[in-house]
Amino acid sequence: MNKELFLVAWLCLVLPNIYAQNVDSLQIRKIYEEIMLRGKAYQHLDFLCNKIGNRISGSPQAAASVEWTRQIMDTMGLDTVYLQAVMVPRWVRGDKEIGKIMTKMGNFEVRLTALGSSVGTEEKGLLAPVIEVKDLAELKKLGEKNIKGKIVFFNRPMNPLEFDPFDAYVGAVDQRGSGANEAAKYGALGVIVRSMTSNQDNFPHTGNTRYEADTKKIPAVAISTNDAEKLSTNLAQEPDLKFYLKLNCQMLPDVLSYNVIGEIRGSEKPEEYVIVGGHLDSWDIGQGAHDDGAGVVQSMEVLRIFKRVGYKPKRTVRTVLFMNEENGLRGGNEYAKVASEKKEKHIAALESDSGGFSPRDLGITADEKVWQKMQAWRALFEPYGILRFLKGGGGADIRPLNRTQNTTLVGYQPEPQRYFNYHHTEADTFDKVDKRELELGAVNMAAMIYLLAEYGTE
């Protein structure tokens, strides 16, 4: 090839890319300006947190959040807004829990939160000696002769040497998720779990616990990290102290609830779906602001902004607000099941369920070819705070789509250090969310959904 011909060929290859990148960067800038100047995510979060409040699956507030988000999306000029029915568990806490460390020196009240799905105690409560363990392996080693008739106290902290507290959480949460079920196998009467947080603080953090069908269901609670230290110290001084526990929670029959779905039909490939979502339900303490009010209002903002800036997506784009992420994942499972039944080809799904913090990373679960294609987009995000695309990531609600359809998953992973300060506690309230940080999350989510809707994953 002579030099001139080579140059022309090179230009033909490169110029369209440069042109596309420029068009994309202008489109994303438009999205950014609209959100930063006239965004509604923060105002929506205020309403969801302060007017509706926390909204555990099956609660009246969960029903209110379904109706309210449906109405909000109805005002956006989308092509469709609809509810997708799903039966969800209905767990209720009942009257406030009571917990006491009973020692020779006296009795000390301890703040408790029942773990989600836990059974209650008998009416008179549960009084039993306590045995402290670090992990499930230690429980197994101690066996029935040391465990039977006792309350097992799981006290392994989240590892402070994990840079990312989400990794530390994954390394500790088996105590909360399986502790009660495993301890029951050795005859334990109840379980106390150290709260899942890197902080030393006074908040008990709830979260789900799971029973296997054939295991006796025993009551399970979390205590704050400060109280966990105190209980551990007391136990060292007086190994035969007792703990009094009174829980009033119970599981009621399943009730009807909904995923809330808004849609803009694709202009060129309507049969390919790109979705963005968060989960509507929260735990029943605090306001579910970071978990996951933030993800909900950001996901609604994506479609609203597309309409505002006049962007017509080539592929069908949906906002999906999932019900029941916290204690059952019924919404996520139902959505994937219906998508398969209707043969809706979901090429990509993005979830925001790591808090409304400042943008930092996107985590991507995709085949290598798709990953490579998406890598080329990274520079478009840097002006808005996303500095890395990391391999792996998604979200609990969209994972079923990946399993059934090999859908590419994107997890919005903002700055992670403060998430577990608030997670599943009464401290997860609206005032903990910064307006600009929340909005910048919506900007980056909208940018990624735009690119996926425009270019697909092929």
Added chain:
Amino acid sequence: MNKELFLVAWLCLVLPNIYAQNVDSLQIRKIYEEIMLRGKAYQHLDFLCNKIGNRISGSPQAAASVEWTRQIMDTMGLDTVYLQAVMVPRWVRGDKEIGKIMTKMGNFEVRLTALGSSVGTEEKGLLAPVIEVKDLAELKKLGEKNIKGKIVFFNRPMNPLEFDPFDAYVGAVDQRGSGANEAAKYGALGVIVRSMTSNQDNFPHTGNTRYEADTKKIPAVAISTNDAEKLSTNLAQEPDLKFYLKLNCQMLPDVLSYNVIGEIRGSEKPEEYVIVGGHLDSWDIGQGAHDDGAGVVQSMEVLRIFKRVGYKPKRTVRTVLFMNEENGLRGGNEYAKVASEKKEKHIAALESDSGGFSPRDLGITADEKVWQKMQAWRALFEPYGILRFLKGGGGADIRPLNRTQNTTLVGYQPEPQRYFNYHHTEADTFDKVDKRELELGAVNMAAMIYLLAEYGTE
């Protein structure tokens, strides 16, 4: 060259680098573990904020912070800890300010904060009509005939479209810094400035204002962004409304204060200095937690951690806690002056004065060769959250060193979105600082000081 010879040559070139990087990454990991497991920065910040409190130059609390940090550094086993005398301005607020919008509909109280260095009003206060302007250019255009006898209201917001609020701040702060001085030239009687924050909130944000020697000194205050909107609306409805202003602040004669300096003598090149610092003084409202208690305790932590992990720096390393950054920069100027007089060769200086938030960037002001050398270190920081080295950066206190000695400057630039929520307000308190975020800042600062002390800038 044959293949084998080439391979040997290549290994000789590359292996020492790989070895050094590995040694460095292990050393930095040691620093990280020591800080995350047994760090004292958070505990120190608690004391500085909650036991000493805010500490404007010349105040008893500023004196307490000098004595306390000296004593803390005295316990660290450093080679020297000493005070460097410097005369500082002594500006006092006096009794709480009073501000009222006086309209036909009635009078409305407005929360005020005098701008630092402002003169007070007369005893009876100042009552005058208000003229709203966006910037100094508009002021000039309006001229004496429109300005004389009035209070000038500077109401240009920080630009919400700047991704980095520090850039938005730079774009708006001339109103606060020069507004009073410029308005006085056209016969204004006083100045009201919209607070420097991207938020709509109710906090008046103080900050320094400067008078030229030959300009009449007129009183200057900040009002919250919410009150700025309110005043602007009222002015649109009733252009001849008046504003009542009563300030009791005054500038007293300079007083003696100190920079606080701790030093570990270099083992190989003691004549080369690497320093790390923040500023001890704060404004006289809130607790100066992010600005700049965080930088102070992080800077002390760097030298403490070096001793704890047994690291002996090759070059002389100092922690310098500067006095009077907020309203005079006397400490920073004095430090650079003395360094030149003593011919202390300062090769590099790092300042933390952008808050105790999660690590993100380091800003570097250096000659191109030094910049290139430092770039090779970047990967060492990624595990601890610093994702970028950016060109440009430093800090007000260390900038004089760059001017006098061409010292390489490093600015610790953590996640910036929330800084101006708290900056110079009563909301800048200890509880706004997250323990892990503060500690991770100290980790990255210590890592950079380690590399500079070990390898220099040549």
